[in-house]
Amino acid sequence: MNYGRKFNFSPGPAIMPESVLKKAADEMLNYQGTGISVMEMSHRSKEFEAILKGADDNLRKLLNIPDTYAILYLQGGAHYQFSAIPLNLLGDKKKADYIITGSWSERAAKEAEKYCEVNVVTKPTKFNTIPDKKEWKLSPDAAYVYMCDNETIFGVEFPDIPDTGDIPLVADMSSNFLSRPFDITKFGLVYACAQKNFGMAGLTIVVVRKDLIGNARKDTPMLMDYKLQFDSRSLYNTPSTYCIYIAALIFDWMVEQGGLEAFDKLNKEKSKTIYDAIENSNGFFYSPVDAKCRSRMNIPFLAKDTSLEKLFMEEAGKLDLIGLQGHRSVGAFRASIYNAFPLEGCKKLATFMKDFQEKHEKK
């Protein structure tokens, strides 16, 4: 890391590739000889069209997205999709299925109750696991089945894609999108906000099967209607142009790094480094999450001796390991290690955890 930069374990907005930030800074006052910044550029200019097309082409390549799926570049974050999904996908159906495995899917389900009957497919008593599929209660008449592929707060991630038959599967991938390859054709819709794995807050990408577009409730706010966004190529109004530019730079960087296969490998190694440090601590540190569904992106962990928490954060900070505080509903620590977080930082954290234990464990 250069420029006095630190290892930032923040759950989002989150660390970005240094080379991307450097390029954005270099081009800030004059983008490729245009004499203006991307921030100052009309969304209808040929230069911005080229940026958007570059993002689109790279994203299709990275995820192998077929032409039967549309990519929408929207504002508002995941929370807007909590509303937009029932508004767009219910059609003439009255019910939707929600798989609840953490705070975000729970909040999405609560929002959907404004618009339809919500069937809770499954919900563990504590958000530290994914209940066995044999216990799930799917509805035959649901408009869609909703899931959150990676729950950022509790660090619970689906190890595989559930089979929902003909009923479209909808996934919030806000915190693990582009962190591994997956088969988009198993989903009706996938969405993710940018500020974890592909940029800055202010952009949400929705990848949706084209045949699911066009059934929005009549009183859907205009910009929430996927059809309007699709028909206008996300340019009906001014999109968050600079966020799209930053995402485009990150997609370029991801392609250069070897695409999703390379990130899958790297993210496994990164998360293993930290989980091993937890497991090898003989209970000094521990994970609150079932081993079968531990997230590769967000790693909450606790210290048996809770009185050491403050000291842990302080000493970590001195080593430039920052953003490690756990979410208030889980406590202690959380290491969020999205695509741009370097392996070097995971190793540094693992070493620090070992050193900290040796120094402070009561014998």
Place this chain on the structure above:
Amino acid sequence: MNYGRKFNFSPGPAIMPESVLKKAADEMLNYQGTGISVMEMSHRSKEFEAILKGADDNLRKLLNIPDTYAILYLQGGAHYQFSAIPLNLLGDKKKADYIITGSWSERAAKEAEKYCEVNVVTKPTKFNTIPDKKEWKLSPDAAYVYMCDNETIFGVEFPDIPDTGDIPLVADMSSNFLSRPFDITKFGLVYACAQKNFGMAGLTIVVVRKDLIGNARKDTPMLMDYKLQFDSRSLYNTPSTYCIYIAALIFDWMVEQGGLEAFDKLNKEKSKTIYDAIENSNGFFYSPVDAKCRSRMNIPFLAKDTSLEKLFMEEAGKLDLIGLQGHRSVGAFRASIYNAFPLEGCKKLATFMKDFQEKHEKK
């Protein structure tokens, strides 16, 4: 202008102060010694809280906003407000009044028809004027009266604030917010997207009288509910943090430049420079807009000899005067000269117009 920068007359996203872009570039990789970029910063960090508070304090100071008004920092652009305004302000009323003076107020009225009866207060046959108030038809039972203070496309701006008595006045000020002082207490709600006068696309500021908050329709999408946004200080979910940072830098710059009184004076001088060039051309150039309501922000103008349009754009481009193409529904040229557009550029355009006429006018 330095860094090879051009005079950018784009209607939005639009020109920004060079010193702000420079500061953003300088701080891109490491914000004030934090070791991270603002793009990578948690919206719950004390550093971001300070940025948001700085923006808030400056905006209250610039506009003299009393404590009876809330400031919301939202995503989605003006179009989201087209939906959010009826959803939040109708309460138990069934009707809203719309003053239609251009494409944007017309589009807002159309969206409102999803939620209530829309009474058109006035609408000229051509969008080149504001009809006399004596001809307006206000409803006694409207939930609010809606107007667009400056119509970006046609360049029509209200010279004063209409009096709507006890019925809250709602104004879209997307393209003239902060360009002159005004009495916020004459409005129930004012909103503006950032990409004209105070930053980059991805941020919309809503200033709303607090007693109007809390009456959203039950099925309002959660993030469109002003009460949720107000109660959480716009931090219920991740806001567009970097857009807020850029707005905060621009507010700092505006205070340094002397506040809204200084911009009012400057914007009058800038627009006069161009309108004078049009008026002094003996009809070679002309304005399609009634003199009483010509915008200080967006100046559409035409050439009597339409065959010269392409040449005008080419020769302007050679002088680094860019973004002058008119909107497709008006044609020819439009000079958008928001707060950050320098007087020097207006003078250069006026000189060029004179030179162009001398060179190309058929004797």
